[in-house]
Amino acid sequence: MTPLRSARGFNAWIAATVGSELGSGILAFALTWTASGISPQVASAVPTLTVAPSVALGLLGGAVADRFGPRRVMITGTLAMLLVSAALGVAVILWMPSAVLLLIAATLIGTVAAFQRPAAGVFPRLFVADADLGAAMARVGMASQFARTIAPPAGGLLVGLIALSGVAFLDVVGAVVMLCTLLLIRPPRANAPARDAVSLRGIVTGVATARRTSGVPALLACVGIVAGAVIPAVLLGIPLAARERGWSASDAGVIEAGWIAGGLTCGAWFAWRGTATKVSRPMALGPLVVAAGLGLLAIAPAWIVALIGTTFIGVGVVVFTAHVFPTYLLLAPSAMVSRFQALLILVQQAPQLIVSPLIGLFVAVVGTGPVLAVSGLVATLATLIVVTDRTLRTFTTNR
Known part of the structure; x- marks a missing residue:
């Protein structure tokens, strides 16, 4: 085993990943918690609709990342998540959080994740040599696991203090940090676009x-x-x-x-x-x-x-x-x-x-x-x- 030789910008992306994953995890808890106040059926439908698009659209998401590159897809996905969270926050303020609103939000979040997750999964490969890829992915995995671990208790505290709208705007902050980070960093390894990737063939x-x-x-x-x-x-x-x-x-x-x-x-x-x-x-x-x-x-x-x-x-x-x-x-x-x-x-x-x-x-x-x-x-x-x-x-x- 050898220590990881960090590439420039990689640690900044990991730090931004912690904030982004934490915001997403807190929002996921807040959505489910709010849905549980409507009915058990809505509460069970929210996480299901968050996962289902990843299963249905995941292969297309991977094809898009091969065609346009992981960094571009992550920038687009982060911007989309920013808009979804901001729209959710505004909608909750203007109207009461209804079942339809929560289910639409869950579906949109899951759809964005279907395109972001394949791109994020391969992003470390653009920063490190092959021999260091295991340590790099372990570092990313540890950061994500840490965020997912503290997200539920933090969500339980924050949803009582700032409600669903406040949690949605908090996720906007995490998305802004991630967006700025992705715009500023440049992976040292190039990604050759596969021009025929986004097709059934x-x-x-x-x-x-x-x-x-x-x-x-x-x-x-x-x-x-x-x-x-x-x-x-x-x-x-x-x-x-x-x-x-x-x-x-x-x-x-x-x-x-x-x-x-x-x-x-x-x-x-x-x-x-x-x-x-x-x-x-x-x-x-x-x-x-x-x-x-x-x-x-x-x-x-x-x-x-x-x-x-x-x-x-x-x-x-x-x-x-x-x-x-x-x-x-x-x-x-x-x-x-x-x-x-x-x-x-x-x-x-x-x-x-x-x-x-x-x-x-x-x-x-x-x-x-x-x-x-x-x-x-x-x-x-x-x-x-x-x-x-x-x-x-x-x-x-x-x-």
């Missing part, structure tokens, strides 16, 4: 190329398995296990904090020291650590054991993703890197839409413990894929 070609690129199908399968096994199990499994075993709501909150703390600590290490050059070992180890954590959570007789389990989960996820994500970008052709990133985001999100309702169904039949144990076993399939794929076994970032 260009999108299909991107997916077909990903399928044919050695190592990429295996990585996508691993990401889908880990995302499907971990995220629903943690988000649903912790509260369900807490209620089943008589733990309090505060106990459940501490248990969930374990996976955040484990991930942040591990991410800080990789951001400081860099990632391993021989990526197959940590990629194979990560899912095993996740499985051990899910196993502890499945059998935990007390909340402190569950806390240890979720800490293991957080560490395992970051050990895995800190090496998978940069490897994936390095395997992608330079003219298709954003389309590849959009496909990666799709693979992360789609399994959750299927697994979450299944977890609720099986927990009602067999209880939380067996479902969490099975989730752990499923996660180990990612390890099996890594160790049996020749490209991943031999891949190194020292190229």
